[in-house]
Structure formats: C-alpha cells, structure tokens
Amino acid sequence: xxxxxxxxxxxxxxxxxxxxxxxxxxxxxxxxxxxxxxxxxxxxxxxxxxxxxxxxxxxxxxxxxxxxxxxxxxxxxxxxxxxxxxxxxxxxxxxxxxxxxxxxxxxxxxxxxxxxxxxxxxxxxxxxxxxxxxxxxxxxxxxxxxxxxxxxxxxxxxxxxxxxxxxxxxxxxxxxxxxxxxxxxxxxxxxxxxxxxxxx
Amino acid sequence: xxxxxxxxxxxxxxxxxxxxxxxxxxxxxxxxxxxxxxxxxxxxxxxxxxxxxxxxxxxxxxxxxxxxxxxxxxxxxxxxxxxxxxxxxxxxxxxxxxxxxxxxxxxxxxxxxxxxxxxxxxxxxxxxxxxxxxxxxxxxxxxxxxxxxxxxxxxxxxxxxxxxxxxxxxxxxxxxxxxxxxxxxxxxxxxxxxxxxxxx
Amino acid sequence: xxxxxxxxxxxxxxxxxxxxxxxxxxxxxxxxxxxxxxxxxxxxxxxxxxxxxxxxxxxxxxxxxxxxxxxxxxxxxxxxxxxxxxxxxxxxxxxxxxxxxxxxxxxxxxxxxxxxxxxxxxxxxxxxxxxxxxxxxxxxxxxxxxxxxxxxxxxxxxxxxxxxxxxxxxxxxxxxxxxxxxxxxxxxxxxxxxxxxxxx
Amino acid sequence: xxxxxxxxxxxxxxxxxxxxxxxxxxxxxxxxxxxxxxxxxxxxxxxxxxxxxxxxxxxxxxxxxxxxxxxxxxxxxxxxxxxxxxxxxxxxxxxxxxxxxxxxxxxxxxxxxxxxxxxxxxxxxxxxxxxxxxxxxxxxxxxxxxxxxxxxxxxxxxxxxxxxxxxxxxxxxxxxxxxxxxxxxxxxxxxxxxxxxxxx
DNA sequence: AATGAATGAGCATTCATTCAT
DNA sequence: TATGAATGAATGCTCATTCAT
Numbered sequence: 001x002x003x004x005x006x007x008x009x010x011x012x013x014x015x016x017x018x019x020x021x022x023x024x025x026x027x028x029x030x031x032x033x034x035x036x037x038x039x040x041x042x043x044x045x046x047x048x049x050x051x052x053x054x055x056x057x058x059x060x061x062x063x064x065x066x067x068x069x070x071x072x073x074x075x076x077x078x079x080x081x082x083x084x085x086x087x088x089x090x091x092x093x094x095x096x097x098x099x100x101x102x103x104x105x106x107x108x109x110x111x112x113x114x115x116x117x118x119x120x121x122x123x124x125x126x127x128x129x130x131x132x133x134x135x136x137x138x139x140x141x142x143x144x145x146x147x148x149x150x151x152x153x154x155x156x157x158x159x160x161x162x163x164x165x166x167x168x169x170x171x172x173x174x175x176x177x178x179x180x181x182x183x184x185x186x187x188x189x190x191x192x193x194x195x196x197x198x199x200x
Numbered sequence: 201x202x203x204x205x206x207x208x209x210x211x212x213x214x215x216x217x218x219x220x221x222x223x224x225x226x227x228x229x230x231x232x233x234x235x236x237x238x239x240x241x242x243x244x245x246x247x248x249x250x251x252x253x254x255x256x257x258x259x260x261x262x263x264x265x266x267x268x269x270x271x272x273x274x275x276x277x278x279x280x281x282x283x284x285x286x287x288x289x290x291x292x293x294x295x296x297x298x299x300x301x302x303x304x305x306x307x308x309x310x311x312x313x314x315x316x317x318x319x320x321x322x323x324x325x326x327x328x329x330x331x332x333x334x335x336x337x338x339x340x341x342x343x344x345x346x347x348x349x350x351x352x353x354x355x356x357x358x359x360x361x362x363x364x365x366x367x368x369x370x371x372x373x374x375x376x377x378x379x380x381x382x383x384x385x386x387x388x389x390x391x392x393x394x395x396x397x398x399x400x
Numbered sequence: 401x402x403x404x405x406x407x408x409x410x411x412x413x414x415x416x417x418x419x420x421x422x423x424x425x426x427x428x429x430x431x432x433x434x435x436x437x438x439x440x441x442x443x444x445x446x447x448x449x450x451x452x453x454x455x456x457x458x459x460x461x462x463x464x465x466x467x468x469x470x471x472x473x474x475x476x477x478x479x480x481x482x483x484x485x486x487x488x489x490x491x492x493x494x495x496x497x498x499x500x501x502x503x504x505x506x507x508x509x510x511x512x513x514x515x516x517x518x519x520x521x522x523x524x525x526x527x528x529x530x531x532x533x534x535x536x537x538x539x540x541x542x543x544x545x546x547x548x549x550x551x552x553x554x555x556x557x558x559x560x561x562x563x564x565x566x567x568x569x570x571x572x573x574x575x576x577x578x579x580x581x582x583x584x585x586x587x588x589x590x591x592x593x594x595x596x597x598x599x600x
Numbered sequence: 601x602x603x604x605x606x607x608x609x610x611x612x613x614x615x616x617x618x619x620x621x622x623x624x625x626x627x628x629x630x631x632x633x634x635x636x637x638x639x640x641x642x643x644x645x646x647x648x649x650x651x652x653x654x655x656x657x658x659x660x661x662x663x664x665x666x667x668x669x670x671x672x673x674x675x676x677x678x679x680x681x682x683x684x685x686x687x688x689x690x691x692x693x694x695x696x697x698x699x700x701x702x703x704x705x706x707x708x709x710x711x712x713x714x715x716x717x718x719x720x721x722x723x724x725x726x727x728x729x730x731x732x733x734x735x736x737x738x739x740x741x742x743x744x745x746x747x748x749x750x751x752x753x754x755x756x757x758x759x760x761x762x763x764x765x766x767x768x769x770x771x772x773x774x775x776x777x778x779x780x781x782x783x784x785x786x787x788x789x790x791x792x793x794x795x796x797x798x799x800x
Numbered sequence: 801a802a803t804g805a806a807t808g809a810g811c812a813t814t815c816a817t818t819c820a821t
Numbered sequence: 822t823a824t825g826a827a828t829g830a831a832t833g834c835t836c837a838t839t840c841a842t
Contacts, residue, residue, distance in 0.1 A: 013822095029317040031231045035816060045824045047818075056816065086398075116316025117229040122375055140397070149397045157388045158397060160372055161365040168364025169357075175321055188357045196396030197340070197349045197358060198286075213805095235833060245807045250834065413826095429717040431631045435812060445828045450813070486798075516716025517629040521775055540797070549797045557769075557788045558797060564768025565761040572760055575722055588757045596796030597740070597749045597758060598686075613801095635837060645803045647839075656837065 014052045016042045018066075021059045026105035030060060030113045061123070064114060067106065068128030071099060075135065085143030086194070089162070092136060093186040096166050101173065101182030111171045133159055165189050214252040216242045218266075221259045226305035230260060230313045261323075264314060267306065268328030271299060275335065285343030286394070289362065292336060293386040296366045301373065301382030311371045333359055365389050414452040416442045418466075421459045426508035430460060430516060461523075464514060467506065468528030471499060475535065485543030486594070489562065492536060493586040496566045501573065501582030511571045533559055565589050614652045616642045618666070621659045626705035630660060630713045661723070664714060667706065668728030671699060675735065685743030686794070689762070692736060693786040696766045701773065701782030711771045733759055765789050 020042035024033045035056050039046045053059045075095055082088050100107040114120055137159040143149035149158075169185045220242035224233045235256055239246045253259045275295055282288050300307040314320055337359035343349035349358075366389060373382045420442035424433045435456050439446045453459045475495055482488050500507040514520055537559040543549035549558075569585045620642035624633045635656055639646045653659045675695055682688050700707040714720055737759040743749035749758075769785045 029319065031317065034814090039825095046816090047825060048823055050817070051822070112315060112317065112321055115312060117231070117312065119229065121312055121371075143397075150395070153392060153397060154388060157369075157385065158392055160368045161389055161392055164364040164366070164368025164371075165361040166364070167368060168360045171364075172360055185357065188354060189361055192353060192358055192361055192393070192396070194396050194398045195350070196392070196394050197343075197353060198394045234831090246833090247808065247835075248806055251805070256833070429719065431717070434810090446812090447814075447829065448827055451826070456812070512715060512717065512721055515712060517631065517712065519629065521712055543797075550795070553792060553797060554788060557785065558792055560768045560772055561765040561789055561792055564764040564766070564771075566764070568760045568764025568767060569757075571721075571764075585757065588754060589761055592753060592758055592761055592793070592796070594796050594798050595750070596792070596794050597743075597753060598794045634835085639804095646837090647804060648802055650838070651801065 013042075013044070013048070017044070017049055017052055018059065018063055022063060022105050022109050025060070025113050026108035030109075030116060060109075060113070060120070063109065064124055065128065067110070068124075068132070071095075072128060072131055072135070075132075079135070079139075085139050085146060085148055088139045089136070089143075089193075090186070090190055092139070093162070093166055093190055094183065097169065097183045097186045100170050104174070107170055107174050111167070111174045133163055136162055162189075162193055165193065213242075213244070213248070217244070217249055217252055218259065218263055222263060222305045222309050225260070225313050226308035230316060260309075260313070260320070263309065264324055265328070267310070268324075268332070271295075272328060272331055272335070275332075279335070279339075285339050285346060285348055288339045289336070289343075289393075290386070290390055292339070293362070293366055293390055294383060297369065297386045298383045300370050304374070307370055307374050311367070311374045333363055336362055362389075362393055365393065413442075413444070413448070417444070417449055417452055418459065418463055422463060422505050422509050425460070425513050426505035430513045460509075460513070460520070463509065464524055465528070467510070468524075468532070471495075472528060472531055472535070475532075479535070479539075485539050485546060485548055488539045489536070489543075489593075490586070490590055492539070493562070493566055493590055494583060497569065497583045497586045500570050504574070507570055507574050511567070511574045533563055536562055562589075562593055565593065613642075613644070613648070617644070617649055617652055618659065618663055622663060622705050622709050625660070625713050626708040630709075630716060660709075660713070660720070663709065664724055665728065667710070668724075668732070671695075672728060672731055672735070675732075679735070679739075685739050685746060685748055688739045689736070689743075689793075690786070690790055692739070693762070693766055693790055694783060697769065697786045698783045700770050704774070707770055707774050711767070711774045733763055736762055762789075762793055765793065 017038065021033075021038045024037045024041050027033075028037075035049055036046050038059070039049050042049075049059075053062065075092065078091055078095065079088050082091055100110060114124060133156075137155045140149055140153075140155040140158050144151050144153075144155065166186075166189060169189065170182065173180070173182045173185075217238065221233075221238045224237045224241050227233075228237070233256075235249055236246050238259070239249050242249075249259075253262065275292065278291055278295065279288050282291055300310060314324060333356075337355045340349060340353075340355040340358050344351050344353075344355065366386075369385045369389065370382065373380070373385075417438065421433075421438045424437045424441050427433075428437075433456075435449055436446050438459070439449050442449075449459075453462065475492065478491055478495065479488050482491055500510060514524060533556075537555045540549060540553075540555040540558050544551050544553075544555065566586070566589060569589065570582065573580070573582045573585075617638065621633075621638045624637045624641050627633075628637075635649055636646050638659070639649050642649075649659075653662065675692065678691055678695065679688050682691055700710060714724060733756075737755045740749055740753075740755040740758050744751050744753075744755065766786070766789060769789065770782065773780070773782045773785075
C-alpha cells in the first residue's frame with residue numbers, strides 16, 4: 001500500500017518553493033529578491049512558481065499564514081497540557097524564542113521582511129497575529145481571575161508588553177552579528193515580567 | 201529690523217521635501233513611493249529633489265538621522281533635570297510615546313517603513329538606535345547601583361524589554377484603525393515594568 | 401528530413417537585433433538612438449534586447465567585434481591565395497572598399513558612429529583594428545624584403561597611409577549625397593600609392 | 601588712447617568658454633561632457649554659457665568654424681609665399697601636422713569628437729572641410745598643369761588620399777599612448793605620396 | 801552681464817508575469 | 822505539470838536649458 005501515488009508531492013514542490021523563498025527573502029530582502037532567484041534556489045523554472053503561487057506577494061502571504069497557524073496550533077496543543085497561567089505564559093515565551101531561534105532565516109523574514117509595508121503589516125496583524133496576541137491576553141485574564149496576576153492591569157496591554165519584549169529580543173538577535181542562543185532569554189524576560197524591576 | 205537678509209530658506213526646501221517624503225512613505229510605503237510622488241507632494245519638480253538629496257535612499261536615511269538625533273538630544277536634556285532612575289525611566293517612556301503619538305506619519309515610517317529591509321535595519325540599529333538603547337541601559341544600571349532596581353537582572357536585557365514593550369505599543373497604535381491617545385499607555389507599561397504582574 | 405529539430409533560431413534573434421541596431425545607429429547616431437528604437441525596428445519588445453545583449457554599449461561592441469573578425473578572417477583567406485605583395489595590397493584595398501561599399505549602414509557605423517568617443521576608439525583600435533593594420537604592414541615589409549617596395553620607407557607609416565587613404569574614400573562616400581560606386585576607387589588610390597604623384 | 605573700454609572682453613569670456621569646452625570634450629567626450637563641467641572649467645556660472653552660445657551643440661560648431669577658418673586663412677597666407685606645387689603640398693602637410701601636433705586637446709576633438717555623429721559630420725564636411733580639401737585639390741591640379749604631377753590622376757581623389765593619410769597619422773597619434781612628435785611624419789607621408797612605394 | 805536654483809523631458813534597464821510548446 | 826523565452830510597464834536619475842534676481 002504505497003503512498004507514492006497519493007497527493008503528497010503536489011505540496012512537496014510548493015514546500016520547496018516556500019523554503020527557497022524564505023532563504024532568499026532572508027538574504028536580500030523581499031523587495032530586492034527576484035522571483036527568478038527563488039526559482040533558481042528551488043531548482044525549478046521561473047514559470048513553475050506561478051503554478052503554485054498567484055504572485056510574489058502570495059508567497060510571502062502563504063508563508064506567514066502557514067507559519068502562524070502552525071505556531072498557534074502547536075502552542076495551543078502544548079498549552080492544553082499546562083495548568084497554571086504562570087506556567088502557560090512561561091511556555092509561550094519559551095516556544096516563541098525557541099521556534100524563531102531555531103531558524104534564523106525564518107526569524108529574519110518574520111522580524112524584518114514582514115514589517116516592510118503597512119499593507120503587509122495590516123493584513124498580518126488582522127490575521128494570525130491577532131490570534132496569537134489573544135492567546136496571551138486570555139492567559140493573563142485567566143491568571144487575574146485566579147488571583148495569580150494583578151487585577152489592576154489591562155490584560156491586552158500586558159499581553160502587548162510581553163509580546164513586544166519577546167519580539168525585541170528576537171529582532172536584536174537577528175540583527176546582532178554575534179551568535180548567541182535565543183531561547184534562554186525567555187527566562188530573563190519573564191523574571192522582569194513576573195516580578196517587576198523594583199526591589200520591593 | 202528685517203529678517204529678510206537672513207538665509208532662512210536654504211533648508212526650507214530641504215525641510216519641505218523631508219516632510220513630503222514622510223507623508224508619502226507613510227501613505228504607500230517606501231518601496232511603493234515614487235520620487236515623483238514626493239516632488240508633487242512638496243510642490244516642486246522631480247529634479248529638484250536631487251538638489252537636496254543624493255537619492256531616494258538618502259531621504260529616508262536623512263530623515264532617520266535627524267529624527268533620531270533630535271529625539272536623543274531632547275531626551276538627554278530632559279533627563280538631566282530629573283533625579284531618580286525611576287523617574288528617569290518614566291520620562292523616557294512618556295517622551296517615546298508622546299513624540300511618536302504626536303505625528304502619525306512619523307510613527308508609521310519609524311515603526312513600519314524603517315524596518316523593511318535588513319540593510320536599513322542594520323544601518324539604523326548601528327546608529328542612533330544603539331545610542332537610545334544605551335541611555336535606557338545606563339539608567340537601569342544606575343538604578344541598580346542605587347539599590348532602586350533589582351540587582352539580579354541584566355541591564356541590557358531589561359532595557360530591550362522596556363524598549364520592546366514601548367515599541368509594540370506604538371506599532372499597535374499605528375496599525376490600529378481605532379484612534380486613541382498613545383501617550384497614556386506609558387504609565388500602563390511602567391506599572392508592569394516596575395512592579396511585575398504577580399500579585400506578590 | 402526535417403530541420404525542425406535543429407537549433408538554428410538561437411542566434412536568429414540576436415542577429416535581428418544586431419541588424420536593427422546598425423540600421424538605427426546609422427540613421428540617427430549611437431547616442432541619439434534609443435534602445436526602444438532598436439527593439440521596434442527588430443520587431444521585439446524592449447526587454448528582449450537584454451536577453452541577448454548586456455547593454456546598449458554591448459550591441460555596438462558586439463557588432464564591431466564580429467564585423468572586424470569576419471573581415472579579417474575573410475581577408476586572410478583571400479590573401480593566402482595571392483602571391484606577390486603588390487597584388488596582395490591591391491586585394492586588401494579592393495576588399496576594404498567592396499565590403500563597406502556594399503552596405504551603407506554598416507559603413508556609416510564604421511566610419512562615423514564608431515569614432516564618436518575616445519572610449520570606443522581606444523578600445524577598438526586596441527582590438528581588431530590593430531590586427532588589420534598589421535596585416536597591411538606585414539605585406540609591405542614582405543614587399544621590401546623581396547625588393548618590390550622601396551626600402552627607405554617605414555612599413556608601419558606606409559601602412560597607416562594606405563589605410564588612411566582608403567578610410568577617407570569611405571568616409572567621403574558615406575557623407576556624400578551623391579551615389580557612386582565605392583569599390584573602383586581602390587585602383588585610383590593604388591595608382592598613387594604604388595607610383596607616387598610625381599611625373600618622374 | 602586706451603583699448604580697455606573697447607569690446608575685447610566680450611570675446612574674452614567667449615574665448616575662455618571655448619577653451620574650457622575643448623579641454624572638457626577632449627577629456628570625456630562630447631556626449632559625456634556636461635555644460636556644468638565646461639562652466640566650472642571656465643570659472644563661470646552654468647547660465648553664463650548661454651549668454652555666449654545658443655546650446656551645447658553651438659559650442660562645438662563654433663569651435664570647429666573658428667578653428668577651421670583660422671587654419672585655412674593661415675594656410676592661404678603661407679601658401680601665397682610659396683612657388684612650386686610640390687613645396688606647397690609639403691607646406692600644407694607640415695602645417696596640418698604641426699598645428700594639431702601642438703595641441704593634443706584640439707587634436708582629440710578634431711579627430712574623435714567631431715566625428716561622432718553624421719549630423720556633425722555632414723555639417724562639417726559641408727563647411728570648412730570642403731574648402732580645405734579644395735585647396736589641396738587645386739594645388740594638385742596646378743601641379744598637373746605645370747607638368748610636375750602625373751596627369752592620369754584625378755585631382756580630387758589624390759587630394760582625399762593625402763588628406764586621409766595625414767588624418768590617419770593624427771588619429772593614430774591621438775590614440776597612441778606613446779608620446780612622439782607628430783610633425784616629422786609629414787615628410788614620411790610625402791616621400792610615399794610623391795614617389796610611390798614601388799622601386800621603379 | 802552674471803548667477804545658480806529650478807525645471808521637467810527623456811531613457812536605459814529591470815523584473816513580475818504570461819503563454820506557446 | 823513544467824519550461825523559459827518573451828513581454829512591456831514602470832521608475833530613479835541626469836542634465837540641457839531657463840529665468841528671477
């Protein structure tokens with residue numbers, strides 16, 4: 001019962017293009033990348049790209065959609081097994097930095113290329129990104145209800161803070177010419193996030 | 201006592217181009233903006249742009265250089281008059297959000313357009329941005345020495361956290377279709393930053 | 401026995417562009433010719449030109465390279481079958497004028513457009529042109545060795561003289577609004593060249 | 601009786617522009633030279649050029665007109681004092697090479713820049729150049745009438761030959777990276793021109 | 801006469817996308 | 822499906838020329 005006649009290869013080439021695109025976008029930037037560069041990197045002809053994607057735009061969009069929904073579903077699965085809101089936030093932060101820290105090209109595209117136009121940004125923040133932020137927000141609200149987190153804070157703002165802090169760690173890591181592991185920074189961030197910086 | 205012999209108009213046109221460019225960049229994105237758009241917005245001929253700037257690139261760069269150095273020098277001036285590190289950080293956060301919250305076009309360019317290419321990003325983060333982050337870091341280190349801030353935190357990471365949190369507030373504000381004042385969020389951020397989110 | 405599997409069309413378009421370019425350059429001058437003019441003359445899209453040539457410059461250069469090497473190899477082939485140096489020079493002069501006299505556009509580009517910038521001139525004189533002049537020089541030196549030509553003359557100067565004389569015939573012919581056959585002038589030139597103008 | 605209020609300064613600046621233009625044209629070619637380059641070389645403002653010349657074109661044209669008429673009137677003056685056609689031709693050849701050999705910039709413009717477009721070429725050959733060629737032709741015809749030159753040669757063709765030979769000497773000298781005196785080549789050319797290259 | 805800031809038409813080249821094979 | 826040659830719209834920048842001062 002071979003699977004070789006099944007449909008898995010359709011997406012194999014789509015996958016290859018996507019991977020090639022990330023590499024190319026990460027290397028020279030979205031606007032400076034040519035479709036021909038992507039095709040060459042993927043080892044296919046220029047025209048073939050258009051059998052799998054509507055446009056250059058569509059590649060970036062598709063990449064984001066998939067990466068984000070992967071990330072979110074993976075996150076939800078992991079979070080389902082965790083009890084306390086504090087541990088949940090910890091896991092979110094760790095996942096965030098682990099995932100991006102494991103693939104520099106992906107991180108570059110997320111932190112830099114995806115931000116390069118209001119058009120993309122608005123579209124993205126309207127999509128998966130809002131979902132992501134909402135998971136954090138809900139966890140914080142849950143913690144407040146349980147009395148674990150301060151009740152005088154607006155959950156959405158706190159969520160943005162955490163996201164912003166993590167995001168900045170990634171951006172700095174991506175732009176830094178030094179090479180250091182990203183994931184461990186999650187704990188540093190959480191130390192402040194949970195306890196504040198004041199001595200008392 | 202006429203001012204007519206002064207030479208105030210030399211930079212007037214340069215200024216006009218810069219303002220027009222920010223407006224145009226904010227509206228359609230750097231890569232989608234044509235030099236002709238900027239010229240028309242500034243009410244001058246296309247070629248005139250090149251009497252004041254070397255290239256389209258140079259306009260964005262010049263804008264950033266000036267905005268950043270203005271911001272930093274203004275910040276240093278204000279901070280010089282403030283005593284405690286806690287108040288200093290508070291003022292930094294307020295200035296950050298006041299300044300960007302007062303000019304949406306400027307904010308859009310800072311939050312979105314300036315991030316759109318590793319080339320710009322690396323150049324920018326190497327310049328004024330690093331100075332800015334360093335001011336925050338130094339203030340935190342100062343607070344640690346004075347015993348106001350926890351000594352078990354790495355100042356540079358804490359600085360990035362604060363910056364990242366503020367940055368995220370601005371980005372959300374810029375992309376949001378709702379219209380709300382940005383500056384007040386400084387206090388919300390600081391509440392968490394100073395005190396953490398845990399109840400105890 | 402179909403030719404449909406042959407690959408004869410690869411250079412057909414390149415050839416067409418080259419021909420179109422010569423016609424356009426001859427008509428309005430290299431600097432006044434637009435790439436779009438060439439494309440239209442060749443019946444292709446503007447961008448297609450760049451599939452076959454690196455730049456507008458490259459078209460002129462390619463034209464010269466090919467014309468010159470064709471000319472030289474044809475000349476060498478013909479000369480190989482000729483015995484005496486006198487007859488060789490005669491054949492060179494005839495070929496020179498026949499070839500250019502047969503294609504006015506080609507002649508215009510050679511006599512006028514190719515001379516329009518020291519950049520081109522230096523490049524061209526460094527290439528095929530020097531080879532051409534050297535063939536004449538060698539033939540003259542050979543004649544001197546055989547005692548057919550005067551020994552008190554410097555071969556390289558005599559070669560330049562002959563070339564210059566022929567060149568001037570072509571230039572005059574190209575610029576003249578009258579239409580007369582160019583080739584017959586070879587004999588006129590040679591009459592003087594061989595015998596001098598003095599009566600004794 | 602001072603001449604300082606007379607009109608000589610009008611042409612002083614015109615003269616300066618012309619000189620500057622020759623230098624600039626010789627250095628970078630007519631099409632690559634900017635009017636601003638010429639103005640700077642002449643030490644005046646860009647706009648001032650247009651007080652003395654209608655256009656960039658007009659500068660080149662004016663230069664040629666003046667140089668050519670100077671050359672011809674000087675030639676006629678000198679020739680008037682010479683008796684035999686043989687000596688006349690010798691003097692013409694010497695003057696030709698002396699004049700151009702004495703001013704490399706002028707030579708470059710004459711040999712290279714002036715040839716760069718059929719437009720210029722046709723105009724020039726219609727003007728002073730035809731006069732120049734006619735002086736040579738007339739001298740040859742005169743020599744034929746006097747029995748000094750062979751009667752079986754067409755004077756106009758012989759004139760073009762001499763001109764072409766001299767022209768080639770100048771072009772080679774201009775393009776050569778070696779530095780040698782040009783004027784002495786006149787005698788070399790004439791040796792062939794008068795006596796032919798055959799031993800008998 | 802002289803200036804030089806301003807103009808704006810002009811153009812080589814690129815590259816996302818198409819389509820005949 | 823896959824190809825890659827062909828397309829042609831799009832644009833940053835230059836520079837001859839003008840003109841208010």
